[in-house]
Amino acid sequence: MKVLADNPHRMASTPQNPNGILALEGEVDLHRAPEIRAALAPLVAQKIPRLLIDLTRVRYIDSSGLAVFIETLQRVMAYGGRFGLFGLNDSVRTIFHVACLDQVFRIFPDEEAAKAQLPA
Numbered sequence: 001m002k003v004l005a006d007n008p009h010r011m012a013s014t015p016q017n018p019n020g021i022l023a024l025e026g027e028v029d030l031h032r033a034p035e036i037r038a039a040l041a042p043l044v045a046q047k048i049p050r051l052l053i054d055l056t057r058v059r060y061i062d063s064s065g066l067a068v069f070i071e072t073l074q075r076v077m078a079y080g081g082r083f084g085l086f087g088l089n090d091s092v093r094t095i096f097h098v099a100c101l102d103q104v105f106r107i108f109p110d111e112e113a114a115k116a117q118l119p120a
Contacts (some may be wrong), residue, residue: 028065056087
């Protein structure tokens with residue numbers, strides 16, 4: 001799922017299946033959280049074995065966005081799936097670090113590393 005560059009609050013495509021990758025762009029904030037939650041819900045309902053969030057093009061995330069990822073992590077773990085994030089830029093990585101969420105989430109530098117370390 002991607003956000004159009006001309007509108008940081010709009011998603012333009014669907015998650016890449018069967019890989020279970022949701023790509024986001026722009027800001028993951030209070031305005032976007034419900035939309036992202038809704039996009040993740042069917043993947044969790046399908047019990048995708050490995051769900052990855054591509055944050056390569058995300059420039060900001062707030063507590064609402066973090067909450068969506070925490071909720072999703074809990075749901076994926078409940079059915080025995082694997083959940084990971086990849087492509088965090090320095091500012092987004094800092095937010096995860098300050099909140100100590102880098103100790104909670106599996107965070108990878110890129111898609112290749114995520115797939116290699118979190119087999120489906």
